Amino acid sequence: NNKNMKKTLFFLFTTIVVNTSFSQIDSTYYLKCVKILKKYPKSRINASDLYNASLKTYEKHNIVVPAELAIAQAIVETSLGNSGVGKSRNNPYSINSRKGYKRYKRISDGVLEYYDMMARNYLRCKSTEQLLQNFKNCKGGKYATSNKYLPYLRKIYYEIKKISDS
Numbered sequence: 001n002n003k004n005m006k007k008t009l010f011f012l013f014t015t016i017v018v019n020t021s022f023s024q025i026d027s028t029y030y031l032k033c034v035k036i037l038k039k040y041p042k043s044r045i046n047a048s049d050l051y052n053a054s055l056k057t058y059e060k061h062n063i064v065v066p067a068e069l070a071i072a073q074a075i076v077e078t079s080l081g082n083s084g085v086g087k088s089r090n091n092p093y094s095i096n097s098r099k100g101y102k103r104y105k106r107i108s109d110g111v112l113e114y115y116d117m118m119a120r121n122y123l124r125c126k127s128t129e130q131l132l133q134n135f136k137n138c139k140g141g142k143y144a145t146s147n148k149y150l151p152y153l154r155k156i157y158y159e160i161k162k163i164s165d166s
Helices: 001-037 048-063 067-078 084-088 107-123 128-133 149-166
Strands: none
Touching: 001 048, 001 067, 001 084, 048 067, 048 107, 067 084, 067 107, 067 128, 084 107, 107 128, 128 149
16 A cells, blocks of 8 residues: 555656646747747747647657747748648648648648657657758658758758747
8 A cells, every 4th residue: 555655646746747847848838939930920830739739749759849940840841831732731841651741631730740750750869959960860761852951941940049049
């Protein structure tokens, strides 16, 4: 009984500490998204999409996908969901499958899949700074094939980081 009580108390304590820590992170995260997206009033992605995806991804992978990276990639890929498959398929990150570009019911579904993919395949083994130098997944596969992708992403990321940090 004493052993079970200790396990229960430990579980409750860690749950409260983890949830409290992330609550502080995610309220800051949401406000950061609002601040950045004010500069992009035509964005089809909103702060709630990013915030909700960050919560679900953190719960699943214990990894926080940086808002600046998520927004920068959505700008580079589809102008925040306003062009190409971002508009026609609610796929703001141009996520592919073996059958071609994926189609999502809502843009928030495309955002969630991007966050999950980034946590699972990239950020579990590399920092954002490492990705901005060489954007390859944990198995060594490139995120994008164009040689122009990474320099452009880096430029947009640091512009967004300035907004975020101001």
